[in-house]
Amino acid sequence: MPLPGRGLFVLTVFTGSFLLFLVQPMFARIALPALGGAPGVWTVAMLFYQAALLAGYVYAHLLTRRGGKWQPWVHFALFGAAALTLPIGMRDIGGYEAVGPTLWLLALLTVSIGPVFFLVAAQAPLMQSWFAAGERTHGQDPYFLYAASNAGSLAALAAYPLLIEPYFPVDVQRFGWSAGFLLLAALTFFASRGVHPEKRDALAAGAPIPRRRYVYWGALAAIPSGLMLSTTTFLTMDIVAVPLLWVIPLGLYLLSYIVAYAEGGAIFVRQARFIAPLLLLGVGSYAFLADGVLALLFAMAGLILLFYVALALHGELAATRPPPAQLTAYYLTISVGGMIGGLFPAVVAPSAFDWTYEYPILLIGAAALLPATPLLKWLAALWQGPRGRQAAWTLALVLLALSTVALGSSEGTPTWLRVGIGIGAVILIGMRLPFALAFTALLLSMGGWTTVVQSVTTGQRTRSFFGIYTVTTDRDQGVRRLEHGTTLHGLQSLEPGNRRTPLGYYSDTSGAGRVFAAAAADAKIGVVGLGVGSLSCYAKPAQDWTFYEIDPAIVRIARDESRFTYLSSCTPDARIVLGDARLSLARKDKPKYDLLAIDAFSSDAIPQHLMTIEAFQLYGQRLATDGVLMVHISNRFLNLEPVVSAITEELGWQARIMDDRPSEEGPSAGLTTRSIWVAMSPDASRIEALPEAQGWRPLERHNVSAWRDDFGSIVSVLRY
Template sequence: MNDEVAQQVVPRTRYHALFVVAILTGSFLLFLVQPMVARMALPRLGGAPAVWNSAMLVYQALLLGGYAYAHWLGRVPVRMQAGIHLAVLAVAAMWLPIGLTAMELPADAEPAFWVPWLFGASIGPLFFAISAQAPLLQRWYSVASGGRDPYALYAASNVGSFGGLIAYPLLVEPGLALRGQSLLWTIGYALVFLLVAGCATLLPRRVGGEPHVAHHSPAPGAGRVLHWVLLAFVPSGLMLATTTFLTTDIVAMPMLWVLPLGLYLLSFSFAFREGEALPAALTRIAPVLLLMFGSVLIAGDQQLAYVNALIGLLLLFLVAVALHSCMYRLRPAPDRLTGFYLAMSVGGALGGVFSGLIAPIVFDWTYEYPLLILAAGMLMPQAFLFDPIARLWRGSAQLLRIKTLAATLAIAVPLYLGLFNPGGLLGPMHEQVAFVGIAAIGLFSVGRRIPYLVALAGGLFLFGGYRAIETSLSGDRTRSYFGVYTVTDMPRERRLAHGTTLHGIQLKGARSRLPTTYYVPGSGVGQAMLAAPQLYGPAARIGVVGLGTGTLACYARPGQHWRFYEIDPAMVDLSRDSGKFSFLRQCAPQAEIIVGDARLRLAQTLPASLDLLALDAFSSDAVPMHLMTTEAFTTYARVLAPDGLLLVHISNRFLALSPVVAAAAARGGWHAARLVYTPSAPEKRDEAAISDWIALSRDPATLARLTGGQWQPLTPQRSFTPWTDDYASVVPVMRALNPSLADD
């Protein structure tokens, strides 16, 4: 750099903090807007996963666009870059305050088309402008500092992203209604504009080597770019695969999706930092822990559900740190920075598309998880654990091939014994004993890629992999965007599991018409269904939100009119079309089934067209929040007759939902009573389950005719704020965060 340019370089104490704050603030806003806008869209588009998946595609497309725009800006001088970007920020400000556009959507709006259109029109320019911040400001930082390495600032970007992600469910959503959230984001956007303008003033008037189209470092080859893409692809895909795996096969816990994404973002802060000691240490142990626990996790042992969840999160973090650290070590010179980040965003987007959109269509189980575990083992750096092991692997190329082949073939022995256990040689715990042998060979092979991968694949196949393949080949499992459904035939009953959560039971033979689990005659909904003929006559009009196995259909009586609302077409196939379960076919073959989001479909239903409506849409403890707002209860009141009954199922391991329903009832003028049903001693546990139901009616006389005995009046909590389309938070009703709700 010549003297004139050197004199224009700003002292570090001035520029460093400003660039860090600007990058952090922009990333904070970027991850704050994602859940905010999705929350705004719920009442208008429903809660189908297609909505969330389409929204994810919009975010990734806009992020790619922002990174490509930052890369393109590298063609012009930095002062001109600053002017162009400030102009883009100013134009995007025309979309403030942030919110959904007022377009009218068709009644049968297809999420795959309308969600990208609605989100793009609502936040597209703002998201695009903010998404370019991290790579663009890092490039400016390098110029303003006289060529200092800017990559460490990416850690600040991901700290900001993590902060925005965690702040929304824990602070912003519980504390502010949507209008307040929109105002907060607008203020943040104005702050970002000022910070970017401040960074622009620190750029030198002239930089040696301009125009910036002249790169000083050699261009990376196609192989290096592909390597970057793959190193970004696997952690991104594994993040979504871990979320899916944990919530369908380990434990269905609300807000669990925040943890994998948060750890994924934090991994960049560990990997893109000055000083390699910590990421190097984590990278060194990653292959070991991947081998020891990656295969154990897919076994899905429900007795250790929370331990397995922690293991899954730990593996995700270590894999992400290892691969992102490898990417950091392969980073180009600062003048190639924006192209590097563009390749990274391409890999991240492809990983998201693979796990979020392609895998649920192609696979009938969460096969993407073990596949990505294998890909991680293939890509992550490896080193021999101890010097004696390294010496054993030394020798000529031919000798190394012989040793590699021997280690690979040796894995077949414990794998065979673990799978088939001939003559009971390994005893009742043959899988665990065989895994010890596989793991020992794998640990000995860390540092030699091929035998290590064979050992990793052997463990995955032994623990759960072969059983998953057997079930897939039997045709007893199906998958949709809502989860994995497995049908299990037993001598006296047939079961449906959603992931590893029991979803329904149908008895066989003469008892096949009997309602089971949460819907037995003594439960709240069972009592309501049995009382329907006395309350509404022989032609009662009954609606059910959530089809499941169709168990409630066996309360149907001749002359009644039944209607089911089901969001997942896969459930319609299981309960009616494929013949897996026969409740519908035996008890209510003429029942109408309406596929789609229940709230949207009920909004299209004629007023006073139902006498009884059962709300049972909760899937594996996940709460469809938009079905529990006061506006949703207004929809239910419109659809029900003036003396109609609403039954709400609130059984949940993680959330105490009675305050939500009580608050909505008080605001909507409902009268409410609650029944927590516990099966009596003669009832088998696998046929009847503890259930928690709330009955509501705007006619107190109707409610009084149903309730009594075990039913208890439901009173609202004065301190609880009702859920609305503008404000709702699960934090106040989470049992883990509110010990007083543990027994509610």
């Protein structure tokens, strides 16, 4: 049998990376229902993946340092041990209540896919090391295999949300991945043939690398990794936590690696070095101002910013890579940097900050590392020598001082001063630390100081695993609002006579308002999703109310009478059940409800596991014989009517939908908002009694399948 050559190594590396990045969105998708569909699931999962990747790189580094023919056999023995955990799947570990969502998810990932992920993670550096020591391939540059590795990763990220998740149930995905793992073991066996021990021993004896170079490599890897995760958090917080949106930032991140290490990639890296600092100033400077519609535009522009910053920094990584003798140490350092970069937004920031400060901090870090060149030659000459560097630092400090004007003004920094600070920052492009300081000044002048002051003095914001909540008071309109992400989550009038009046999505003209107001005097009522407790003020004295809420932070806000008084005024004795609503409703001791409302969306992100056929079957089990289920499907990005229509048809229930569009003029303008509610029941008479004159209509039928726990995609319901 011929000895392995270039093609077999490419196939082996590509296959390993494909499996590595296929299991990431796949298993996060499997685990998502257990944590209420929270955006934090992917962030924490990515932290685990980076830590496991680091462990795999450490193993590959130690294995290649030893030399000798026993290396493949150690690797194959571990392959066999890991194969005993197949097929991959979610293990029952318990302990969620004791340790909280972050540690529980990390433990779940470790037990469920840790062994196989560890082995596959080691493949890329190990195969490159074996390639450089192969009898047919010795002396060839192995770094092209890094591009093959990232190509496999990118292919998996594109394939999962577009070709695999929409068409294959989770069980098929699990067994298919497990078969791929066995194929990888076979490819690795054939690739190991002909690896020459003496050549491998020589490979292990490389010249030492200066410590500062390791630190530099780690920083270059950490910043793009952190930016990728913080960008993902924003997208999934405002739309939906699903693989389709997880993989866009990760795909751009990997694409930057592919371009940086590709033959001929240097020309694109040079372009990125020119474009990235301009994008930082033109896009990144709005990090504190992104709100409302601007937030979505900023998120889209932020993806472009992520790619060019990552390409510039990864290009510097590629340009400073060592000879093959230090290959595994180099990749190990990159992995350490990537994990540190992921640790910051996934664990440190949610505990330390009440706002997404990690994003502008990472942007400042990028500004400090960008290997940019001045825009004009005369600027390059201006900063040369000790006096030039001193002048650059002086200008940067002056700009930072000017940004503090916002602290003494109720209207913030004047526009002319922002423009001046921006021009000063442009002049400093190419001077890394002074440019980073000038960029910091621009960030602070454009809403940064205001945001920091709010965090320090007002206590308006609350951050949890499930999101960032902001309570604001509008004295002019006489209302207090709760916002989650960029979406209004609830509001209440400050006028004493109107404090019990439900507003927003829950006004008396909304679908929910009409059905709750008509509920029987002794009805048992359940509400999934507490919000600020608006619906509670439809309660009647003899009714029995239960709220289901996954986030303790929301419960604290709703019960805080200095913020909102719906609960304390209208249903002070209502039960509040903490935890994922679907798991709570599945317990046998739960009552039958005459009216059950599903309103658990946070921002515009939906917990998809609450919108599957299995979830609705559970809701049906918790309804009285003539009970009514209300489902809130208002969403800027997803048209959920086809999904609910398909579910009701499959269940054989009757349903009506109301799209309430309050007038934007008059005294109630801004107090009531558009809402889309679906009323459904197994008792047709209850639904047929809803008057068409109020705006109720049958659901439209679409060519969309009902979502299932192991099968569902948002592609067909995206609003374009």
